[in-house]
Amino acid sequence: AGTQSFSTVLDRATFEKIARPIVERTRVHCLRALGAAGMLDGIDQTLSGPRSNPVESDRPLDRVILVGGSTRIPLVRRLVEEVFGLVPDTSQNPDEAVALGAAIQAGILCGRVRQVVLLDVTPLSLGIETFGGLMNVIIPRNTTIPAKAGELFTNAMPNQESMLVRVLQGEREMARDNWELGNFTIEFAPGAKGSARVGVQFAIDANGILTVLARDTATNTDRVLEIRDAAVDVDDERVEAMISESVDHAFDDMNERIWTEARMKSEELLPAVDQALAAMGNSLGEEEIRGIRNAAVAVKQILDDPAKPAQSLKRANQALDEATEALAAMLVERALERALGGGLGE
Template sequence: MSPILGIDLGTTNSLVGVVDSGFPILLADEEGSRLTPSAVNYAPDGSLIIGSAALRKRALEPKRTVTSVKRLIGRRSGEGDWQPAYNLRELGTSPIQVSAEILKRLKAIAERALEQSVDRAVITVPAYFNDAQRNATKQAGELAGLTVERIVSEPTAAALAYGLDKLDEHQKIAVYDLGGGTFDISVLEMRDGVFQVLSTAGDTQLGGDDIDRAIVNWLAQNGPAEIPLASLEGQATPAAEAAKKRLSTEESTRIELPFYDGKNSLSVELTRAEFEKLIRPLIERTRAHCLRALSDAGVKPEELDAVILVGGSTRIPLVRRYVAEVFGREPDVSQNPDEAVALGAVIQAGILSGSLKNVLLLDVTPLSLGIETFGGLMNIIIPRNTTIPCKAGEMFTNAVANQQDMLIRVLQGERELAKDNWELGRVVVPFPPGPKGSARVGVQFAIDANGILQVLARDTATNTDTLLEIQNTAVDVDDERVEQMIAESVEHAFEDMNERVWTEARMKAEELLPAVEAALEQFGDAVSAEERATIEAAAAQVKALLHSPDHDARALKSANQSLDDATQELAVRLVERAMEESLVRRGLV
């Protein structure tokens, strides 16, 4: 089955990833970037530009470049204070369609990286998204050609990324998520191995976009002369965003707007202290939501086991100090805030697809499974430690002429001989009698995810199936019995292997000796005395070793080879005579 993608459909940036070889990874585009700007440019000729290239177009074509569409998805027209520079109706599109174009781009990035088509995904949404917003997100995924396996709340995804699913039961965490366009705070608790959201609060109209707008407004008011805001918006917003990012690591930065209105330029210094004073009212708006979420969950700040930060805006030093002040503890910043939600979505997708799993005893076969073959040997079909569900099979034939059925003994264990392993069940497969090797019986073992073993035996001549179902005994084995079986297999490894080699050599000898005797009787007159003596001496050596109580497997195997070599010429003559007789019968000679 194709992998399931994990997608963070963000307000500012979106990401896509997949579980590869057991590791959750985020996938990069052709330019090596894992972040895809959630931007779509609608050209007058109807063509679309998505991602970084669309973002570069925003300065020149702000009314044709759609950004932060997540603020509009699933909402009625006019809801909320924020109004974008663009008009979706004039562009002939809708929030769902714009989101679908972004998802198509993420799908294409994944298919390029994985070199295969993908059509399933897990998509994250804010915890406070209502049914209309969640359904609209799912519709966008379907419009992009994706089966949306699950819509996952962003705080749950973030907690997975931080590895907080490994916490003990009843541990409580807070997820403070300040992204590009939205803010939400959630309190989660581990119960029965899964996260349960105890409370959530937030503001759908508060995020990095508002911080950028605050800087743009400041520029309009603090230039050499007051500047009309409309003349700044196209060029100033990208410059404000860049300045915001620099001020997370620098004490001051200069914002340059060359020819912002076609003839005038602007160059202004903005310090971190001024920046923090400017945005403090915005950040303080999150306090009431945090306190309400804690109150709704019935949790005091000191009862939290962790506070994690999500969203690019939480890189701002003021935000981190503010969170520490509100919750009375330093937040966990061990994960990349831009990528935490996406990584959690990938982990959730991996769990759904089976690429990631908690390995329990029932997830693997604790001991090998097989059947008894002629000579009393154990023939392994499914080796131990094979991940389930699994399926494997082999073809077998009758070892004796005129055999009318085949007894299939289903065995479990690590010993070479059938008698030393455990029998789980048996089934008899009937077939028409015939010469040795004429029957063809296919045996297939299949273990499902519930640990039930089904043994299917099919006579390929009649297509008659015989089915044996063995309940959990195939995988649900007491640990002590498993350890005992493995210990015995190690203890008796050399003698067991010698016995297997001896048995195989004995079966070869018992097949070879009658054939050699029959050939000598048939071609006795055509064989020289010297050749006959060599063959008889080799045959006598095989007989002597065959009846020796020592069971010297190596010696018998060597004697079989010597008899094989001695009868090479005789075998050639047998084949030639058989061909001549066949030609005569067909009237060709």
């Protein structure tokens, strides 16, 4: 009973052993921030472990500034350098930086600071479901509103006559794990796979009203869906829950997305290889044909075992691509000859 004192000596190795699990939890937050900013050189590579410089883009980071007293810990600084590929900038006093930010915020709230403008942002990402059940983000989380963005989509199947546009909100990689705000169908003329052109545009006005427009570019036929409040006015607890879930499932979600994308490529690649071999196989040597068939078998074997790592299927697809380079070149040359009326030299 009563007050008791405790004193012990904690060496750095023991301290880092205790702190490492907590510090490592920040890694996924850093990677998600880089991914949201479009500054990750292939998010799949981050799943295999740290790299010397994961940040490679047209807009590289200039500096990584450490803020907060805990950033004085050498373990934290090493993690920052490992994730961002930059020696962290420690020129700022990390405690004073926090205090200064709090003071500025207090000044804004009481009207003493007027040079800083607070802007509304989207609390969660907005997008649509694409083939394979993936979430395709149109307007990322934390985008300042008003905002407008769009993309062009096509038909995933031959003779497809319409497209279901499911408007989604959330931070998960798979559509099923996000919230559906609404949906509608836009029709277009049936044709070959990839022949349709449907533009989808998201626009959020200053009042937070989301307007989703889909247009068949061949006929200029429009479908419009208006969503009030739900896109911006979201309960803080629901937002935090969604973000927390996305962090907890980040690696599993990313692996599922990589597998799904690789599977779709495999399912497109294998029939194309069979058709190409049937058309041009006589122009290849036995060793080349054997190499192509072996690469195709490797892809099929991994497809039959979904428990295999997503990276293995991606690598098998790449190997099949490389094995068919000569075959692809022959097909291009043949197509050119036909287009030019029977020969390049005529």
